Amino acid sequence: MTKNLFKQFLKYLGPSVAAMWVFSLYTIVDGIFVGKGVGELALASVNISMPFINFVFAISVLFSTGASTLIATYLGKKDLQSANETFSFNLFTMIFIAIIIAISSIIGLEYIAKLLGATSDTINYVKDYLFIISLFNIFFIVSYSLEVIVKADGFPFLATIGAIISAITNIGLDYIFVIKLNYGVKGAAYATGIAQVLSSLFFLSHFLRKKSTLKFVKFKFSFNTIKRIISLGFADFTSELSVGLVTILFNQSLVRFIGQDALISYSVICYVNTLVSMTMVGITQGAQPLISFYFGALEKEKVNYLLKISIKTVFITSIIIFTSCILFANNITSLFINSKEANLFLTTAYVFKLYSISFLFLGFNLIISGFFVAINQPLSSAIISLGRSLILVVVSLFILTKLFGGNGIWITTAVSEFTTLLIALGLLFKFFNKLKAESEKETSSKKIINPII
Structure with missing residues (x-):
């Protein structure tokens, strides 16, 4: 036995x-390229920016976890119509929220950079990085959501393939933008953003194929559905958000006590x-x-x-x-x-x-x-x-x-x-x-x- x-x-x-290693390694390689290709201050600036990415990711987790649970439940009940409506409604809601976050963060870029713990030496690096990341945050949110839901659709291996595509793209573009073209932290941000675009397109292509169970359909706006999605995803959301909050707290404490x-x-x-x-x-x-x-x-x-x-x-x-x-x-x-x-x-x-x-x-x-x-x-x-x-x-x-x-x-x-x-x-x-x-x-x-x- x-x-x-x-x-x-x-x-x-x-x-x-x-x-998990695929995700971790391409994040580490990102840091290596920035540290070696731009400098130590740029490396610190990317880390200072991480809580913002944690926040964006937490929003995606909030809706993705809840929606995938609802969708899987409907599929288990053979209620394909409700599953498709929830899938389509959730994607629309996330895109709408992502646009609001993008506009708000670009307008308040200076305030966000200081809130995250940027110093006078790092603030320009942080602002450059966050501006580009904000432009791509729709794809950050959508990519993870579709990765989770593709598993609920019965294709878990596609989630791994999508992650590998994103990782290879990010590493390759890091080398081109940061090392070869000397774009600095902007190059690292573009590499990360474009990797998320390709990942999103890969997952979207799955749901446009015949073999996909879930399809895009017309839906009605429902506060009840949003409430259920948020209640199911709230625990994972707070866990992910706390990572960003602790990072901010550490960054501020380090500057205050050490330098x-x-x-x-x-x-x-x-x-x-x-x-x-x-x-x-x-x-x-x-x-x-x-x-x-x-x-x-x-x-x-x-x-x-x-x-x-x-x-x-x-x-x-x-x-x-x-x-x-x-x-x-x-x-x-x-x-x-x-x-x-x-x-x-x-x-x-x-x-x-x-x-x-x-x-x-x-x-x-x-x-x-x-x-x-x-x-x-x-x-x-x-x-x-x-x-x-x-x-x-x-x-x-x-x-x-x-x-x-x-x-x-x-x-x-x-x-x-x-x-x-x-x-x-x-x-x-x-x-x-x-x-x-x-x-x-x-x-x-x-x-x-x-x-x-």
Whole structure:
């Protein structure tokens, strides 16, 4: 039983982690091109701009998650008309909202740049990057939405192909625009934007083909549909939005307590953190469908086994990642920062080692949170997710900067992840103790009904 189950786990794990790596690697390559092709300040400026992209992405997540859930429900009920109307209405609504965001952000570009934490040295870079990203934000929102809905339409492999197309396009155009044509951060923004355009067109072409179940149809405006979509997508929306809010908070704290160079160091950390986080998300997403399936089938032993091998996989991966970060901190830093900038280079490598302590705990929090989602315990999952992504980070940042000043910033994530892990383990033990008590009660009841003679 366990051998076949382990094979199933690996079958889901591989593609899931690979898909996350595609996204992570092209984001990292983007940073490498900017750091090497333009300079360290430009690298920091792109990182300062990231919360805006997080916000745009969060809007897409809000509508995409809710709409895909509704669409899948309608398809399950064989109600194709309602599925098509929801699909078409959702796409129209997102395009409308994207246009409003684009116009508003272009008008308020200076204010947004300062709000994100741009300094006098980085503000022009930030404004250049955000202006171009704002022009393309319709495609950012539409691309992810169609990627999610194409899965609900029954074509999950197309989502991976779309992501690969976007990644290859972005990397290729980064090289052309940033390195060859010297367009600077504008080139990086154009590369990212054009990649999203191609991704959107790829997914749109699917829904225009005969093999697609979902089609574009006429629809009526419905507040009730919007309400249902938003309520279903709100949890994922807040989780994604909190990433941007924490980044803003970190950027402002770094400038206040340390100085502008700290933003450059934090940029390097953020790129590596993305790869590590996405790896752990890939492991979690690989385990979730199997856990949900066997939980629904009431096969508790298999659920327990899947949780154990998921935790073991996270443990091994965490040790490998942490060890690699400590041993190869200088090599990793050199990908983004020229070693000739001796002081900045050595400082970045040092604080990167401090931050990498968080990688020992991050994966466990994600897998336990994912486990609770898989077994229909959303409250426990929400406590873990919001704790590690927002609440405990803010509390830890406030306390540690009071105690240690700027140095406290670099260990904030490690402290918040560790604290979250203690809470997550508490919730996990509470859940299994409850299950054990219910099982013993059930066994006791059976003995009373069917006494042994």
